[in-house]
Amino acid sequence: MEWPVRLRKGAWTREEDNLLIKCIQQHGEGRWHQVPLKAGLNRCRKSCRLRWLNYLKPNIKRGEFTIDEVDLMIKLHNLLGNRWSLIAGRLPGRTSNDVKNFWNTNVQKKRKYVDKEEVKVESETKIINKNNILKPRPRKFTKNLSSSTMNNSDDQLMLFPNCDASSSSMMMPISSLTNHQNKPFVAFSPTENENETNKSNPDNSSCMMMPVHQNDHMSHENLMSIKISSTESDPNAVGTVVDPILSFHNHKDTSAFLDEEMWNCDSFSDLDLWNLFHKEQEETFVGCDQNH
């Protein structure tokens, strides 16, 4: 009887790396179960995939995390928890393994120390309860925005940071996660006509969810930069997509917007995230109003 050849484990050699790179250059990324055979490697498909994604893939950023990256990582972790792939998706060039390793060896330790100090201070100054935690609620949007102006008298107005809004485009925040059915979706603003309808019915949430066709390239990173030319319900809609999490991060500490239930649950849906994003934007306007 012929025994199967035992799969190789442990550190990769330069030769194996070259074989894997060559194979992926020839056949492309994916179909990992076929890769060991095609590449002539005595490795399991998981090992090949991991080696490629964490080490060999072009554009992987090596070296120390910058202060900005660490700052963003902490905020994203506050928001998302240990969803390393999601966090890594918003740190260009970083892999989930990198982020996870960095977190486990650096941030967690530092945070423990900082948390201790903060708890000491906060316990003396402020008691957090349900009354002083902001609750998210639906927001409305309009198109025809200028990136440099804010119309504070118009409660419908929504402005996204770092996003060019020409008069012909509609600002469309996008969720790069999944909805309650684990399907990717786009959340977009209503047309002007729909807004007119909504003005007469203020309780009607105008946030709409559109499914996105999943394909091989629909990564979180790609979703951040995708441009949507039309949607099924509004073929004329043209939008610039904004990453809600990053926009969220641009302003303030996200933890302030999470209520107790969200803190306590393992994960929250994209709809929750969406609502949080609305709330954050709303707070920005409240602050604006107070300043005028």
Added chain:
DNA sequence: AAGCAAGACAACCGCTGGTTC
């Protein structure tokens, strides 16, 4: 210089969810 501990990171393992048949 030797021994040890801690840090850093590459790699493995087990599980989950999606897809196909």
Added chain:
DNA sequence: AGAACCAGCGGTTGTCTTGCT
């Protein structure tokens, strides 16, 4: 409907390096 297969994720382990005594 459900079994089999696959990709991907997060937790964990293993190993090498560095710093300290």
